[in-house]
Amino acid sequence: MTSNEALTAIHAAWGVKESRQRGPRPGLSAERIVAAACELADAEGLGAVSMSRVAAALDTGAMSLYRHVPSKDHLLALMFDAMAGQAPVPVDGETWQDGIRRWASALRASYLRHSWAAQIPITGPPALPNQVHWMEAMLRSLSETGLPGTHKLGVLQLVAGYVHDDATMNVTIARRTGSGEDIGPHYAGLLRELADAQRFPALRGLVDEGVFDRADPPEEQFHFGLERIIAGVGSLLGTTKP
Amino acid sequence: MTSNEALTAIHAAWGVKESRQRGPRPGLSAERIVAAACELADAEGLGAVSMSRVAAALDTGAMSLYRHVPSKDHLLALMFDAMAGQAPVPVDGETWQDGIRRWASALRASYLRHSWAAQIPITGPPALPNQVHWMEAMLRSLSETGLPGTHKLGVLQLVAGYVHDDATMNVTIARRTGSGEDIGPHYAGLLRELADAQRFPALRGLVDEGVFDRADPPEEQFHFGLERIIAGVGSLLGTTKP
DNA sequence: CCCAATTGCGTATCTCGTACGCTCTCTGCG
DNA sequence: CGCAGAGAGCGTACGAGATACGCAATTGGG
Numbered sequence: 274m275t276s277n278e279a280l281t282a283i284h285a286a287w288g289v290k291e292s293r294q295r296g297p298r299p300g301l302s303a304e305r306i307v308a309a310a311c312e313l314a315d316a317e318g319l320g321a322v323s324m325s326r327v328a329a330a331l332d333t334g335a336m337s338l339y340r341h342v343p344s345k346d347h348l349l350a351l352m353f354d355a356m357a358g359q360a361p362v363p364v365d366g367e368t369w370q371d372g373i374r375r376w377a378s379a380l381r382a383s384y385l386r387h388s389w390a391a392q393i394p395i396t397g398p399p400a401l402p403n404q405v406h407w408m409e410a411m412l413r414s415l416s417e418t419g420l421p422g423t424h425k426l427g428v429l430q431l432v433a434g435y436v437h438d439d440a441t442m443n444v445t446i447a448r449r450t451g452s453g454e455d456i457g458p459h460y461a462g463l464l465r466e467l468a469d470a471q472r473f474p475a476l477r478g479l480v481d482e483g484v485f486d487r488a489d490p491p492e493e494q495f496h497f498g499l500e501r502i503i504a505g506v507g508s509l510l511g512t513t514k515p
Numbered sequence: 516m517t518s519n520e521a522l523t524a525i526h527a528a529w530g531v532k533e534s535r536q537r538g539p540r541p542g543l544s545a546e547r548i549v550a551a552a553c554e555l556a557d558a559e560g561l562g563a564v565s566m567s568r569v570a571a572a573l574d575t576g577a578m579s580l581y582r583h584v585p586s587k588d589h590l591l592a593l594m595f596d597a598m599a600g601q602a603p604v605p606v607d608g609e610t611w612q613d614g615i616r617r618w619a620s621a622l623r624a625s626y627l628r629h630s631w632a633a634q635i636p637i638t639g640p641p642a643l644p645n646q647v648h649w650m651e652a653m654l655r656s657l658s659e660t661g662l663p664g665t666h667k668l669g670v671l672q673l674v675a676g677y678v679h680d681d682a683t684m685n686v687t688i689a690r691r692t693g694s695g696e697d698i699g700p701h702y703a704g705l706l707r708e709l710a711d712a713q714r715f716p717a718l719r720g721l722v723d724e725g726v727f728d729r730a731d732p733p734e735e736q737f738h739f740g741l742e743r744i745i746a747g748v749g750s751l752l753g754t755t756k757p
Numbered sequence: 758c759c760c761a762a763t764t765g766c767g768t769a770t771c772t773c774g775t776a777c778g779c780t781c782t783c784t785g786c787g
Numbered sequence: 788c789g790c791a792g793a794g795a796g797c798g799t800a801c802g803a804g805a806t807a808c809g810c811a812a813t814t815g816g817g
Binding site: 281283284287289373392394395396397398400402405406408410412413415422423424425426427428429431434435437438441442445448449456460463464467468472473474475476478479482484489494497498500501502503504505507508509514 | 623637639658665673677684705709715717718724745746750
C-alpha cells in the first residue's frame with residue numbers, strides 16, 4: 274500500500290468522490306467488509322480477523338477485499354473508526370466538566386462493546402470521520418474554558434489517551450481470564466512470590482494490605498482517574514470545584 | 516506456549532532457579548537474545564524483529580531461541596522490560612510532586628531511547644523485574660501523600676499510561692515522517708480538506724488558528740499533561756499548589 | 758559406565774498478507 | 788451503436804514468519 278492509496282482510502286471513508294464510473298457494479302464495499310470484520314472480532318477477538326476469514330464471512334475471495342480496502346492495516350483502522358461510532362452531541366448549558374465526563378463515558382462504552390478495538394495498532398493521528406467527529410465534540414465541550422487551542426488539544430489527548438488505556442487494561446484482563454474472573458488474587462500471589470518486602474516495601478505494603486485481592490469496580494477506577502484529570506484541568510482555570 | 520511456560524519464563528527473568536543442571540553448557544541465554552533483539556529494534560524498528568533475524572544476529576538458528584525464550588510474544592515482553600531499565604531511586608525529602616515528575620521524565624527518556632517499545636502489545640500486568648521496580652519507585656514517591664492503596668495504584672496507572680501514550684504518539688509520528696519532519700502541516704491540510712467549518716466549527720477554529728501548523732515542542736506538551744495530572748492528584752489532597 | 762536431562766537446530770508445517778494477471782461486466786466516448 | 792478501456796472478482800503463487808517435532812551431541816547423576 275502506498276501513501277497515495279492510503280489517502281485515497283481516507284477520502285473514500287469520508288464519502289468523497291463517490292461518483293459511479295465504468296465497470297461492473299460492485300458486489301462488495303468497504304462498509305460491508307468493515308462490518309464483517311467487526312462481527313468477526315466481536316465473536317472471536319481481533320486475532321481471528323484475517324483477510325481470508327473476513328472474505329469467507331462475506332462468501333467471497335480474500336483478494337476481492339483489496340479492491341475496496343488497500344491493506345489489512347487500513348481495514349484495522351476502519352474497524353477502529355467503526356467502533357468509535359457516532360460522537361456524542363454537546364449539550365447546551367452543560368459545564369465543560371460534565372462535557373468531559375459524558376464524552377469519556379460514551380467513548381468508554383464503545384470500547385466496552387468492542388473490546389478488541391484497544392488492541393488495534395495506532396498508525397497516525399485521527400483522520401477518519403468518526404474519530405474526527407469525536408475530536409470536534411470534545412473541543413466544543415472545551416469551548417467555554419477559553420483555553421488556548423494548544424491546551425484544548427492537550428486536554429483532548431489526555432482524556433482520549435486515558436480512555437484508551439482503560440480499554441487496554443479491560444481487554445487485557447478479559448483475555449487473561451477468559452471471563453469476568455478476577456485477576457487480582459493471582460497477581461497478588463505472583464508479587465508475593467517475586468517481590469520481597471525488603472526490596473519492595475511500598476509495593477508489598479499494598480499487596481499485604483490486600484489492595485490487589487479486592488479491586489474496586491472497574492467503573493470506579495475509571496472515574497477516579499478521570500476526576501484527577503478534570504480537577505487538573507480545572508486548576509488551570511483557577512477552578513476550585515470540579 | 517502454555518501458561519506454565521509463561522510462569523517459568525517470568526521466574527527465569529527474576530533469576531529464580533538458576534542452578535546448573537545436566538546437559539551441555541548453554542551458548543545462548545535469554546539476556547543475550549533480548550539484547551540482540553533490542554539492538555535490532557533500535558536499528559530497524561520493531562517490525563524487523565523476527566525470530567530468524569534475531570537468531571541471525573546471534574549467529575545461531577532460529578529454533579535455538581526457543582530453549583531460552585518460550586515465544587516471540589514473551590521475547591517482546593522481555594524487550595519491553597529491558598527498555599524500561601533501572602527504575603529511578605526515590606530521593607529523600609523530595610515532594611511527591613517532584614517524585615512523579617522525575618519518575619515520568621525518566622520513563623519518557625527510556626521510551627525516547629527505544630521508541631519501538633511503545634508498539635509492543637500489552638499482554639498483562641507488570642510482572643517482570645524492571646517494571647515491578649518502577650512500580651515500587653512510584654509507590655514510594657506517593658508514600659507521603661497518605662492516599663489509600665487503591666488510589667496510589669490509580670495514580671501509578673494514570674501516570675504510567677500517560678507516559679505510554681506520549682511514547683506512542685512519538686513513535687507514531689517518527690514512523691510517519693521518517694525523521695524529525697513536522698507532521699502538523701500535513702495533518703492540518705488534510706483536516707482543512709475533509710472537515711468543513713460548518714460541521715466542525717471548533718476543530719476548524721483550531722486549524723485556522725494554526726494550532727497544528729506550529730506545534731509546541733514535544734517536551735512542553737508532555738509537561739502540560741503531566742502537570743494536569745499532578746494538579747489533579749493534588750486536589751485530592753487539598754493541595755492548592757503543585 | 759549408562760541413562761536421563763539439556764542444548765542446538767534442521768526439517769517441516771501451517772497461516773498470513775498480498776503481487777500479479779486473467780476473465781467478465783459495465784460505461785463512456787467516438 | 789460498437790468498441791475500447793476501466794473496474795470488480797478472485798485464482799494462483801510466493802515470501803515471510805512462528806513454531807512443533809525430533810535427531811544428534813553434550814553434560815551430570817547414580
